[in-house]
Amino acid sequence: NGASSSSSKKAEWEWEKGQPVPYAALAHSFSAIEATTKRLEIQALLSELLTKVIERASKPEEVTQVVYLCINRLCPDYIGMELGLGEGLIVKALAQSFGREVSKIKKDLEQKGDLGLVALASRAKQPTMFAGKALTVPGVFSTLKEIATLSGNKSQERKLGLIKKLLAACKGEETKWIIRSLEGKLRIGLAERTVLVSLAQSAVNHRIGSKKHKMSAEDLSAELEKGTSLLKAVYSEMPNYDRIIPALIETGPEGLRKSCQLTPGIPLKPMLAKPTKAITEVLDRFEGKAFTCEYKYDGERAQVHFYVPGEAKAIEGEDAAPTTTVEAPGGSSGKKGKLGVFSRNSEDMSVKYPDLLESIPNFVKPSTKSFVLDAEVTAWKKAEMDEQGNVTDAGGLLPFQQLSTRKRKGVELDKIAVRVKLFAFDLLYINGESLLHEDLATRRAKLREHFQPVENEFDFATSQDCNTVEEIQTFLDASVADRCEGLMVKMLQGEDAFYEPSRRSMNWLKLKKDYLSGTGDSLDLVVIGGYYGKGKRTHVYGAFLLGCWDADSESFQSVCKIGTGFSEANLEAFTAQLKPLELTVKKGYYDVGGAAPDVFFEPKIVWEVLTADLSLSPVYTAAKGAVESRGISLRFPRFIRIREDKDAEDSTSPEQIADMYRAQASAAKGSKGGGGGG
Ligand code: ATP
Secondary structure: OOOOOOOOOOOOOOOOOOOOOEHHHHHHHHHHHHOOOOHHHHHHHHHHHHHHHHHHOOOHHHHHHHHHHHOOOOOOHHHOOOOOOOHHHHHHHHHHHHOOOHHHHHHHHHHHOOHHHHHHHHHHOOOOOOOOOOOEHHHHHHHHHHHHHOOOOOHHHHHHHHHHHHHHHOOOOHHHHHHHHHHOOOOOOOOHHHHHHHHHHHHHHHHHHHHHHHOOHHHHHHHHHHHHHHHHHHHHHOOOHHHHHHHHHHHHHHHHHHHOOOOOOOOOOOOEEEEOOOHHHHHHHHOOOOEEEEEEOOOEEEEEEEEOOOOOOOOOOOOOOOOEEEEOOHHHOOOEEEEEEEOOOOOEOOOOOHHHHHHHHHHEOOOOOOEEEEEEEEEEEOOEEOOOOOEEEOOEEOOHHHHOOOOOOOOOHHHOOOEEEEEEEEEEEEOOEEOOOOOHHHHHHHHHHHEOOEOOOEEEOOEEOOOOHHHHHHHHHHHHHOOOOEEEEEEOOOHHHOOOOOOEEEEEEEEEHHHHOOOOOOEEEEEEEEEEOOHHHOOOEEEEEEEEEEOOOOEEEEEEEEOOOOOHHHHHHHHHHHHHHEOOOOOOOEEOOOOOOOEEEOOOOEEEEEOOEEEEEOOOOOOOOOOOOOEEEEEOOEEEEEOOOOOHHHOOOHHHHHHHHHHHHHHHHHHOOOOOOO
16 A cells, blocks of 8 residues: 555665665565465565565675574574563563553553564654665664673663664654564564575575576476575575575585585584384384494583694584583694584573583594584492492492582582583584584494593493394393483484484484383474462462474464473473563464463473373364375373473474374284283
8 A cells, every 4th residue: 555655766665786774674584484374475475585685685695684684593503592581671672762661561462462562553653754764684683683692781772772773763663673672572474494495595596696597497496496495405504694694605515515515613403213113113114224233321411522723624603502622632632622512402501511511632542633523421430448448339330310409500619519511422523524424324433533532521421233123122121221211213324323313213213111111202392371279279380381493384282281290389480480581462473273371481491301101182282284185283291301401493393293292103003902011
């Protein structure tokens, strides 16, 4: 309807080549994307925007900024700079910017369920508001970055000031998108993989340019597909848009393989395993192929990076992950090296494991100049002896619960109560070379060549190449006796045994003792709502609503209510942790069906739960449409532990839940008439 502007006047979302990208261009595309739910349309709209930005941007950085704004990030995720401002601060900013009372804004929020819409409506009530210079992508990006990094004294006030400045310059729909970016959720169905596909397509289009018209449709689509799969592969090795995008624009996807590879100092997304329910299932998958079994340690995943700055291929720049400077061991002795330990989620763990950091140089052989290790940190007890030298306590692995008593930050070396030992199961990079495209047999040989066990500090994962059900069963029993969770079974030779970053692969199977006792794999679910307790328990939540993240619809689906088996102390502690996360209203990203908790929470806390079995449900929405139109829920869910190493978006996916349901259904079918019992 806004077509009244004269034809000579450019729309505010258009711009000249070489000028900074107007924020209006981004807002315009977001609104168009929001108006459709069709994945291909979304992809096309985003490709259109990115192609324009690539062609017109004065600097490749602007393309990177647009991509970051599309996925609600400001830098690579391992840097740990996040938006996601609390509701309170945004409400305050809206009240002050638009001269409204906080209570009125809250009331609007209750009605609309979305602060972006509240902001838009508040803005519309002020038609006379003077809008200053138009916002640009680089301008908005740097302000958001400033907001995310402010800390300490008066930081809340300074954040408030910056938000108000942004709001004052917003026009039309921009208001809504700025607010949603500040909240850290755009909610327009832009999963990161859609962004990757669109980015690849725009880069290919840009390279082909005017030649496009001479190409056949088949050739063009083959080019697009090749570009997309190259970009995805490169991104999983080097999850860093600041490096990938400029290279992508300069060389196209084909050139990326050379310039962007696994690099120490940039944590990659770890390879993940598929669950199996029975040893026979393992053999169905691996029989006739070379495979190996390893102990599955019950600790925390740790990716260890080491490099010497200045040496060939060593990373430099602000986007290197946080590391600690250490005396370089082995081959580079005399120099200073950079050592980093990262979680499954690429979080810096040096603040949690300073003892580990101190011991790592001890197990590196002199031949080692740079490396990336994949390993598990476990809680460990040293053997104890009496004065005569008799062993009084054999020591060994301690349960995960012991490890979880450790603080997440600021651990002091001399106050450590539970010590840790690292078990390495893979080597991904050594002395300047990536090993991702070598098979596990080769990677394991190199691991043993360049590292050495150190008593009570480091060892290689215990492994055995088994071939029969009996051998696997015996090794599984041994792993449990040694206090492990079970086994990891891995392809050993050939292309199927390459390391697959970020993939949940059939080439790694997990065989946990729990599965065999019939409980199945655990699920990691987000605590999305709470129910107040009854009777004596009204001051705490007595039950919780759990959900899973659906990346396709960018929403949290409900899975089950969990409320039994918690101790009084549990409930007190959970309440203390969750109370500050209470939301005024159910947010638009909650797609919970008939589940109606008393309060919704910001989706931040992930719990691991076990279940007796999965069932179809008319109330819960998880994986609805995947197996049936109904959702899938858990029967008798049981709390296991808090998963501090997982974000809400790493919760068990609807696809995984559907897979579990199908596996259970086919097992039930298989056992019908088969005796059962026990
Ligand atoms: P997800 O499968 O979603 O990663 P999770 O984090 O709960 O779930 P698990 O199901 O416990 O992971 O299984 C994989 C994890 O097991 C790895 O991430 C790693 O931390 C741990 N692990 C322990 N021993 C090994 C091993 N030998 N090889 C690979 N991983 C191991």
